[in-house]
Amino acid sequence: MATRTRPSSKRCAVIGGSGFLGRHLLERLVDRGYTVNVFDIRQAYELPGVTFHRGDLCDRQALLVALKEVSIVFHCASPAPASDDRALFQRVNIDGTRTVIQACHEAGVQKLILTSSASVVFEGTDIKNGREDLPYAKKPIDYYTETKIQQEKLSSEINQIKEKGFLTVAIRPHGIFGPRDPQLVPILIDAARRGKMKFIIGDGSNLVDFTYVENVVHGHILAAEHLKADSPLCGQAYHITNDEPVRFWDFMSQILEGLGYSAPRYHLPYTLVYGIALLLWLIALVLRPLIRIKPTFSPMRVALAGTHHYYSCARAKKDMGYQPLVPLREAIVRTVESYPHLRKGA
Numbered sequence: 001m002a003t004r005t006r007p008s009s010k011r012c013a014v015i016g017g018s019g020f021l022g023r024h025l026l027e028r029l030v031d032r033g034y035t036v037n038v039f040d041i042r043q044a045y046e047l048p049g050v051t052f053h054r055g056d057l058c059d060r061q062a063l064l065v066a067l068k069e070v071s072i073v074f075h076c077a078s079p080a081p082a083s084d085d086r087a088l089f090q091r092v093n094i095d096g097t098r099t100v101i102q103a104c105h106e107a108g109v110q111k112l113i114l115t116s117s118a119s120v121v122f123e124g125t126d127i128k129n130g131r132e133d134l135p136y137a138k139k140p141i142d143y144y145t146e147t148k149i150q151q152e153k154l155s156s157e158i159n160q161i162k163e164k165g166f167l168t169v170a171i172r173p174h175g176i177f178g179p180r181d182p183q184l185v186p187i188l189i190d191a192a193r194r195g196k197m198k199f200i201i202g203d204g205s206n207l208v209d210f211t212y213v214e215n216v217v218h219g220h221i222l223a224a225e226h227l228k229a230d231s232p233l234c235g236q237a238y239h240i241t242n243d244e245p246v247r248f249w250d251f252m253s254q255i256l257e258g259l260g261y262s263a264p265r266y267h268l269p270y271t272l273v274y275g276i277a278l279l280l281w282l283i284a285l286v287l288r289p290l291i292r293i294k295p296t297f298s299p300m301r302v303a304l305a306g307t308h309h310y311y312s313c314a315r316a317k318k319d320m321g322y323q324p325l326v327p328l329r330e331a332i333v334r335t336v337e338s339y340p341h342l343r344k345g346a
C-alpha cells in the first residue's frame, strides 16, 4: 500500500471534472473553500485553485497521483449514453469503477460519492413518485443503464466491508439540464432545426423529472458532508430531483419557444412511434458493419419522452436536509439564456 499522510477533509477530487456536471460541481466546491483535483480523460478548461490530472480512470497508477492526500472523491465520469458502445460502458463504468474503488482504498480516501442515475430502475414503463427501494431494472433500457446498475451495486457493496474504512453513497439524479449541458438542449435544438420536433409522442400528459444542474451539485455536496460512519447514508442511494415533476412536452416546449422555435403540436400514438424507433434501431444495428446511422428517436428516447418517470426525493430531504435551490421556472430561464448560439437564426 502507498505511504499516506492524513488527508485534509477539505481536499477532494472530481473524477469526470471536465464534464457538464463535474465542472459545475467543482466550481461550487471551490466557492465553498475546498481544494480540488480534477481527474478526466480530457482537460476542457483551467480554473484557479484546481489542479488537473489528465488520465483514464481505468489506470490505477494515474488515479493514485490525483488522489494523493484527498479525503473525498466524487466519481461523475461516464461515457455519454448516446455512444451506445457496450464494451466502452463495461470498461469505464464497471471495470473502471472497480479501479476507482481500489485506488481510493490505497490512497486512504475516506468518502466516495458516486453519481449514479435514477434510470437504474426504469424499464421503459411508467414510474410515478418512485422511491429508492424500487428494484433495479431487470431489463434496463440500454447498455448505459445496465452498467450504471452494476456500478451502483459495486459502490454499495464496498461500503459493507467496514475494515476497508471508507464510506460510499450514490446520488441518482434525473434529466440533468443547465448551462453547458452537451446533451439535452443541443440534441433538442438539433432535432428542431432538422424539422423533427413537430410531434408530441402520446397524449402529452406524461410527467417527468428534469433537474437543474445546481440542484444536482447541491445534492452531491450535502451527501459528502453528511456521509459519516454512523449516518444512514452509508452504502445508500438517493434520488436528487427538482421535486417538481413536469409534463415532458411542456418542458421541451418551454425550451424550444424560449430559443425561438415552435413547440410541437401534432400528436402521434406512442406505440406507433416506439415501433418505428425499434425498427430503425434494428436496421441501424444490422447495417453497423457497413455504415453508422444514429436515429434521433432511439427506442430509449421515445420511452423517455412518452412515459411517466418521476421520483421521490423524500429520503434525501430526511437524511441530508435536501431541498432544491433553484425552482424549475428559474432554471429554465437561466438555461435558455445560456445558449444564445442555439437561438433560432443565430
Ligand SMILES: NC(=O)C1=CN([C@@H]2O[C@H](COP(=O)(O)OP(=O)(O)OC[C@H]3O[C@@H](n4cnc5c(N)ncnc54)[C@H](OP(=O)(O)O)[C@@H]3O)[C@@H](O)[C@H]2O)C=CC1
Residues within 6 Å of the ligand: 015, 016, 017, 018, 019, 020, 021, 022, 039, 040, 041, 042, 055, 056, 057, 058, 075, 076, 077, 078, 079, 080, 092, 096, 115, 116, 117, 118, 148, 172, 173, 174, 175, 176, 177, 182, 183
Ligand atoms: N446528464 C444527465 O442527464 C445525467 C447524468 N447522470 C450521470 O452523471 C454523471 C455526469 O454526467 P454528465 O456530466 O452529463 O456527463 P459528461 O459526459 O458531460 O461528463 C463525463 C466526463 O467524464 C469523462 N470521462 C469519460 N470516460 C472517462 C474515463 N475513462 N476516464 C476519465 N474520464 C472519463 C468524459 O470525457 P469525454 O467527454 O471525453 O467522454 C467527461 O469529461 C455521469 O456519471 C452520468 O451517468 C445521471 C443522470 C442523468
Ligand SMILES: CC(C)=CCC[C@@H](C)[C@H]1CC[C@H]2C3=C(CC[C@]12C)[C@@]1(C)CCC(=O)C[C@@H]1CC3
Residues within 6 Å of the ligand: 081, 116, 117, 118, 119, 174, 175, 176, 183, 184, 187, 188, 191, 296, 297, 301, 302, 304, 305
Ligand atoms: C425526443 C427528443 C429528441 C428529445 C430531446 C431531449 C432528449 C435528448 C433528452 C430528454 C430526456 C433526457 C434524458 C437523458 C439524456 C437526454 C434526454 C434523452 C438521460 C438518458 C441522460 C443519462 C441518464 O442517466 C438518464 C437521462 C434521462 C433523461
